[in-house]
Amino acid sequence: MVKNKRKAVVLLSGGLDSATTLAIAENKGFEIYALSFRYGQRHAIELKAARRIARTQHVARHLILDVDLDKIGGSALTSNIKVPKNRSSEVLQKNIPVTYVPARNTIFLSYALAWAEVIGAHDIFIGVNVLDYSGYPDCRPEYIAAYQKMASLATKAGVEDRQKLKIHTPLIKMSKAHIIRKGLELGVDYRLTHSCYDPSPSGRACGECDSCLLRRKGFKDAGAVDPVRYLK
Amino acid sequence: MVKNKRKAVVLLSGGLDSATTLAIAENKGFEIYALSFRYGQRHAIELKAARRIARTQHVARHLILDVDLDKIGGSALTSNIKVPKNRSSEVLQKNIPVTYVPARNTIFLSYALAWAEVIGAHDIFIGVNVLDYSGYPDCRPEYIAAYQKMASLATKAGVEDRQKLKIHTPLIKMSKAHIIRKGLELGVDYRLTHSCYDPSPSGRACGECDSCLLRRKGFKDAGAVDPVRYLK
Numbered sequence: 001m002v003k004n005k006r007k008a009v010v011l012l013s014g015g016l017d018s019a020t021t022l023a024i025a026e027n028k029g030f031e032i033y034a035l036s037f038r039y040g041q042r043h044a045i046e047l048k049a050a051r052r053i054a055r056t057q058h059v060a061r062h063l064i065l066d067v068d069l070d071k072i073g074g075s076a077l078t079s080n081i082k083v084p085k086n087r088s089s090e091v092l093q094k095n096i097p098v099t100y101v102p103a104r105n106t107i108f109l110s111y112a113l114a115w116a117e118v119i120g121a122h123d124i125f126i127g128v129n130v131l132d133y134s135g136y137p138d139c140r141p142e143y144i145a146a147y148q149k150m151a152s153l154a155t156k157a158g159v160e161d162r163q164k165l166k167i168h169t170p171l172i173k174m175s176k177a178h179i180i181r182k183g184l185e186l187g188v189d190y191r192l193t194h195s196c197y198d199p200s201p202s203g204r205a206c207g208e209c210d211s212c213l214l215r216r217k218g219f220k221d222a223g224a225v226d227p228v229r230y231l232k
Numbered sequence: 233m234v235k236n237k238r239k240a241v242v243l244l245s246g247g248l249d250s251a252t253t254l255a256i257a258e259n260k261g262f263e264i265y266a267l268s269f270r271y272g273q274r275h276a277i278e279l280k281a282a283r284r285i286a287r288t289q290h291v292a293r294h295l296i297l298d299v300d301l302d303k304i305g306g307s308a309l310t311s312n313i314k315v316p317k318n319r320s321s322e323v324l325q326k327n328i329p330v331t332y333v334p335a336r337n338t339i340f341l342s343y344a345l346a347w348a349e350v351i352g353a354h355d356i357f358i359g360v361n362v363l364d365y366s367g368y369p370d371c372r373p374e375y376i377a378a379y380q381k382m383a384s385l386a387t388k389a390g391v392e393d394r395q396k397l398k399i400h401t402p403l404i405k406m407s408k409a410h411i412i413r414k415g416l417e418l419g420v421d422y423r424l425t426h427s428c429y430d431p432s433p434s435g436r437a438c439g440e441c442d443s444c445l446l447r448r449k450g451f452k453d454a455g456a457v458d459p460v461r462y463l464k
Contacts, residue, residue, distance in 0.1 A: 007347055013368070023300070030286050052455040063302060063303060063304075065300040065304075066298065066300050067299060067300070068297040068298050069346070071297060071348055072294060072295075072297075072343070072346050072347050072372070074349065074350035100350040101346075102343040102345075102346040102347075102350050102387060102388070102390060103343075103346035103349060103386055103387060104343055105386070106342040106345055106346075106382070106383070106386045107339070107342040107343060107346060109342075110335055110338040110342045111304070111335075111339060111340075113334075113335040113338055114301070114304050114306075114334040114335035114336070114338070114339060115334075116303055116334075117306065117335060118305055118306035121301070137284075137386060137387055137388055138386045138387070140385070142385055143382070143385040143386055146378070146381050146385050147380035147382050148384075149378050149379035149381070149382070150338070150379050150382045151338070151371065152373040153370075153372070153374055153378050154335055154338045154369060154370045154375055154379075155334060155335060156332060156334070157371055160276055186380070186438070198310075215252050221276065222262040
């Protein structure tokens with residue numbers, strides 16, 4: 001927390017991608033304001049991971065907001081739709097899965113924008129990724145570009161300071177293996193992260209949901225050991 | 233609630249503008265899904281007004297979401313900054329006031345987008361207005377256009393159906409007097425609405441905040457009687 005560092009808001013889910021994104025933002029010299037959401041996700045245990053990561057990385061502040069996404073529904077992550085298991089990577093790449101949460105990144109980025117405005121930050125980091133994963137519309141570069149344009153018109157800072165807001169997406173074109181190698185290089189402790197969409201009551205990763213499969217393949221492709229223990 | 237009507241999500245604060253917007257959307261033949269927010273606003277009494285309006289107008293559904301804007305702060309409406317009183321209309325038109333809530337419309341529209349996606353709506357109505365009011369950046373037409381572009385890239389509907397989302401802003405270039413005349417023509421009962429930023433504990437409008445001043449002037453210019461009773 002050195003004075004006069006540029007501030008950045010970093011969206012921190014507690015997963016592998018956002019932990020790596022946070023490390024990248026820190027490595028670029030930003031003072032980190034980490035933002036997480038309790039949104040009725042069935043894997044709310046990821047918030048424990050987010051807290052551990054924020055503490056370990058010495059962020060300036062970690063804010064966890066309650067948002068009512070479960071009242072809106074429409075996703076396997078926030079309602080009773082079953083989380084799919086053991087799907088092939090071809091299937092993953094072809095369809096938007098039921099774990100897609102309607103407009104989630106748009107909502108999360110909008111809170112990040114509000115917080116950025118209040119603390120005087122002009123940089124937001126989000127760990128979206130198009131390559132390994134699976135057709136979420138709000139992870140695509142054209143979506144991020146459109147969001148950034150809208151955001152630069154949305155706030156007092158944009159109007160008065162003429163300082164444009166930048167949405168940083170350092171992982172957007174990395175493979176999962178590439179992300180993991182980058183994170184290990186920056187000292188990310190992946191034991192602290194949680195990726196599983198459908199953990200056991202005690203918090204163990206299922207090993208079979210889309211998110212577990214991508215993570216396991218990522219570590220394998222990176223030639224690294226995944227420190228997480230899986231149920232299957 | 234006739235079948236096969238097109239659905240629209242309408243942002244309903246409980247104020248004069250959103251009540252009029254809702255009536256306009258209904259008049260256009262949409263089935264209305266009204267969306268309100270409890271966001272730590274000091275004038276949370278407006279939600280009572282929103283409920284009354286939703287009931288009177290027979291909306292298909294009225295959803296009130298809790299959002300944590302007060303944790304982010306930065307506005308007289310969600311923190312202890314004093315609400316300004318008795319300001320001249322020149323002042324109102326020149327500066328972004330302390331009642332501006334950072335990124336509020338961006339956050340509200342993002343929830344509307346999520347709900348629209350879940351219920352299969354492609355139309356969102358918001359009662360923003362640039363003329364009478366006062367430099368809120370997220371009320372300007374260029375902001376709305378950029379939001380609409382972003383939103384059409386953000387969702388599964390946008391990707392799969394190629395059906396573009398439309399953000400309707402029927403009031404955007406109307407004066408307050410024009411809005412009131414339009415609402416009266418459509419049968420809006422303005423007794424049900426609440427505009428004051430700083431009501432008394434019993435819910436009476438102060439009569440002196442920016443919002444009360446604009447409302448009073450609007451009724452006067454429209455040659456109509458404001459059914460709300462003011463403290464001063």
